[in-house]
Amino acid sequence: MKLTIQNLSKTYANGVQALQNINLTIGRGMFGLLGQNGAGKSTLMRTLATLQDADQGQIFLGDIEATREPEKIRRTLGYLPQEFGVYDSMSAEEMLDYISRIKGVVKKAERKALVEYLLHRVNLFEVRKKSLNSYSGGMKQRFGIAQALVGKPELIIVDEPTAGLDPEERTRFYNILSELGEESIIILSTHIVEDVTSLCADMAIIGNGQVLVHATPREIIKAVEGKIWAKGIGRGDLDACKDTFPVISIHIEQGKTRILVYGDTAPDDSFEAKSPDMGDAYFAVIRGYADMSKFSANI
């Protein structure tokens, strides 16, 4: 089973081009989607989740064309939106039962078992009777994860899922996703680039509505190997450095400012080579310095 996105474009009524000719093929496992705010990630996620229409292009899940048959896609879809609400008056158990029902789980016993399993899995079983309105942000997010897993989805779309989760919860959540990734396609949209490196076998970076790169994390990091240079500078020199060098990111380390620049060679002797990580690669790509044309076959 593969998810294929072909020539997907979307322009909003105000003229903003949210998606420009997106092409992606995503297989089973976890797929990371990185991009800045406003890059078009959420538009792409919503379009994949059938909540929004593209102006052009097609989406296939296996042989199902999502743009034509959204109902069929929805049957295999689990979606955790970036922000979501709950019915004030319902408890987690009731709401999950409600969602199971609208997802098509017919038998009451099955629904009950499924709800209990999911509540255990996200560790909300003990508070299942409480009103969702009384849940903390983290608990609500866990509930969101549980609801996305209802009905054994083959395509799971999670948009910024770990916002509001503490590091331990984040880890736990990723473990669940990893387990699911063995059987399903999981698209993970996040700002946290390290998560993509550690979790995703495949990824894409999106910017200005376009896929800037589609490759494995290792390939992307490898593509910038030997091209990232670091230098500690005084705070007053920052603007001058920005004007002079292709700065991809600025870090504060132990109270000192450190800049990372992109280049085939060190700009000068004061720069030292840095072993790149996904963060560096990401910034190099979105700043437009890194040449990722060799991955264009994937796009």
Next chain:
Amino acid sequence: MKMNFIIRTEFLYHCKKVYTLLFFLLLIFQGVWYMIGVNDLFANNSIHLNASAIIYRNMAVMGIILFAITAIISASALARDLETGAANIIYPAIIHEKKYFLGKYIGVMLVNFAVVLGYPIGILLFPFLGTGTPDQFGPVPIGQMVHGFILLTAPNLIFLVTFAVFLVVMTRRATAAYLGILVVCILFLLSTSARKDSLYPLAIELLDPFGYCSVESLTETMGVQELNNAYLPVTSTLLFNRLIWGMVSLLLFAVALLKFNFKAFAVRFVKKSSQETAFTKPALRAKPSAPLALNHSFSFNLLKSLQLSAENWKNTLSSPPFLSIMATLFLMFLGYNFFWTSAYYLTASHLPLTSVMTYIRIPMMIVIGIMLLILSGELLFKDRTSSVWQITDAMPTPTWVFVLSRFLTMAGIAFLIVTLIFVAGVLSQWAMGFKDMEWGLYLRELYGSRFGWLTCLHLISLAFFCGVLFNSRLKGHIISIALFIFISMSVDFRLIEQLRFGFPFVPGVFGPEKYNYSEMNGYGVLDAGLFWYTGAWTSLSVLFLTLSLLLWNRGVDRTVKERLHILLQTLRKPGGRILAVVSACCLLLFGYFQYGIHDNLIRQAEYQTDAQKEAEAAAYEKDYSVYRETPQPKIIDMDLVLNLFPKKRKANYQTRLVLKNITARTIDTLHVDWDKKLTVEKLAIEGRTLEKTQDDTNLRHAIYRLHPALRPGEELCLTIEARLAYKGFHQSDFQSDLTYNGTVLGTDFLPFFGYDRSRELTNNRKRLGQGLSLRDSRMSGADNAFSRANRFESLQSDGLTWNMVVSTDADQRIIGPGEEIKTWRDQGRNYAQYTSQRPGAMDFKIISAKFATREFICQGVTCQLFHIPRHTYNLAVFQDAMKKAIPWLTARLGPYPHSHALVIEKPFYDDEFLSFVNVAAISENRGWTADIKEKEDGQYIHLIVAEQLARQWILASLKVADVQGAQLLTESIARYYAFRFMDEMWGPDQTSKWLNQAYDDYEKGRGEEGIVEKPLLLVDKASYISRHKGGLALYALAQQIGPKFFDHWLAGWVAQAAQEKDFLTSAVFYEALKEVLPSGLFPFARDWLEKRVQYSLSLIHTQVENQRIALTVQATKQEHDNKSNIQTVPFSTSLEVGFINDAGEMKEIKRIMLKAGEHVYGLDCSFIPKAVILDPHHWYLVESRQSCFRKL
């Protein structure tokens, strides 16, 4: 932060919003709209379209749009802080929370006042919008408008704003304010609908939060000049009302101010979180091993929509605000049922009939409808408002499952509301010991389309459609509510005359009468069209729902272009095609039902709008009034065979009429006028020929030339064969003269020979609109020789004899005029033969209905009570009334003129009392269903039975000319006898209740006068004068000269007048009366009969020293001229003063010589009185009796 800054910020915040301007414009619209609506409540053309009374009413009524706007603006002031989260930032920065509250309160109050100014602006704009000619407007009553604004609108607005703010402070929710104002609105609607029928109007006037009931009560008794110009008098009731609700506002404000503090108010942000559970604990439960059975079949989806609906239903029911609204509604339904009364009976209320128990849904439907519209929109957009849509919209459930489940939930809520009415009704009946529950009627009324459950479903579909079309909860609310209110008010004010344009109204909801249901005849012909109207609205509702499904926006908000694109895509799919086909079918069905209504109502029943009716009447008068005084022969004998088919609303007859030329001129033309329902198949004349020279089928008037002409004194025999039929159905006319059960057929089944003056427009405002000359009276004066030669109420005949055979359906009984010769049954039909015992007036009716009978003999007269079989409740009282009235009247007026006396129950919508020959027909809600517990409760029945029997005596004796003052003889004398009968049966103290009631009815009648109020002596077909003032006048005169003497004289005069050959006039009566009146009473009689006089008496001060009492009385006397101008005149008259003892009884009466102005009058009393009353026996027409009474 200064308070001024908070006030300014709040004010400017609203000023910058577009909706504030929209609200302002809406209120301008409401001002204009209400002026048009309230105008129609006043008939007289002398009342200006911008009369001060109309403005006062509008200033008090406020209007539903204003309520809604006030609720929205006021609730937002503080709730906005919470909803936007601004409280988190603002509250910590402010030191003085009370100042903050005050600033917000004053700010929002100012905004409300600024917006509400649109309302008076609309009222001021009204004269410039071309709604009337300049002469129909008076000078702009600016002073009265300001007075009304200060007295009514401003305190009402302050109350509403304070109440809304109070509720937000107490609950921290804007919805509480909306619901609170909705409850106030319910209270207001209940007050206005219950006031007129209530035994406790004072309590209701005080309970009305807006003072509208008091304003209505004051203005409905005003004369023309007062209505046009007067400042609203601030009576004690109105003052108390204002004070009570002013105090309530103050109290609410004080509590809100004390309760408001940031900590408590912002508590919404400090949520009680569930105990945090760690995510890192291992999962205890194993994954379900068996694969999940996911089902997306149609049947499962259908089941799913039911399950989701049940889930929504459960959630709604568990919501405390919803439950509290339901509880409030239920208590109101119960309250209405228990306190619903009928003003006729004074002491008794109405029996809790099922039709009474179900009635509450009609005045409440606006409120229930708005509630359903709001709840529907809220439920439809529930996923959006709670931001669950991103999850649910990505689920594999088809859109129709969501929409259907929500529709079913709303259907359930609507079902619950109407079932609450049902439960309240049954409980009330049970608690009041009433056993005749009509389960079928409950079912039809509460769950059908006549403002029942089906209507609720229609409204829900409208809310869904508006919400979906505009893809916005708020816009959906505004559009659907505005549409519903606009249609409701337009139908009520008759801006929309044809109900087929008034979704979701059906015949029988808003009709010509307040109540449209008859115990005898159900909704009658109004039921005939119900199927078509229900079909039209139901198919339109299904269309709304299918369009809602097609247009429902799933996922993110889309532009119109995108939605159209999706719609086209949807239509290409099988589901979309099915919906398109269903929509097309609904549209076709809607068209079919609309065509059916058009065919039945417009084509077959020849429905006319008010304007068309007026135009036809005007055309008739313009074309044929030249023949008004053309001599025509009079009917002197009639042989009739009439076959009624009530179930088919048909009849046919053959008749042989003998007509005689009783004039001194030769008659060579016969004018024939006929009613719409009549088709003349044969019109033949024996021994002469009839040549039709003109046949106007549009105006239904034909002219025949008689060969040879009919010379004075000659007779001719006319044979007529004709059919009567009502075709199609009607939406508001009961067509009671040929209906399913309760046919009351008048003599208009015959053609009318001559020019029919009853077809003329009598309302001057309408005449003006049609270019006709204005009338100063509905009748000719006594100097008109032609009219004087005609008999009042019997223009076709000065007196005729008859022999008639009438047949009807097998289950009905015929009641005819005169002596019943025999009854028989033949071929499944009931027959009866009637003949006249003496020549009588041609004003009789032929009645057919399913009757039960009670028969008894009284002084040799066979008395019969014909009633609805179930209405046996008060038969004993009716029987007692007849048994007492017949001997009492016999003792005064001689033996009853007929062998049988019949009292008959007739459908309520024909509310007028009918008396002809030996039959008195009384509407079904006039005593037949009064709840008589005590003996005194039956007084009303005695009063009306005595009056109608007295009329039969009078009508059999007096032949009255068709000129002004006729009703003084035909009605006032009978009314007088009824009061005297009450005097002798129950005592004068009891009679005074009925005298007061008559006075009130007279005052109300004046407000509805269409031309100019005439003095009693010249009464011109105005029963409010002849019955209510006339009865009082004769009673007052009798008290002055001694009742026994007056009775004796009156009986003698009636006996003598019965011998007169010429038709009688009121002048003849008055002249005779003056002969026996002491000259000192001439001014008194002149005031009552010749003039329109009103006294104003006010007992300003009293002082008691031992048994010597000094009374300071302010007195004025005002006379109205024939143009309704009032002038104060000097006077001096004898006035009774009653002294009341500790037990509340009037123990002593003294007289003073009352003079105009303020004077002190000293009187001795044999005891120390507790209270004193001026004019205790109602000898004078006193403007208001409240100021005549004073406790000592």
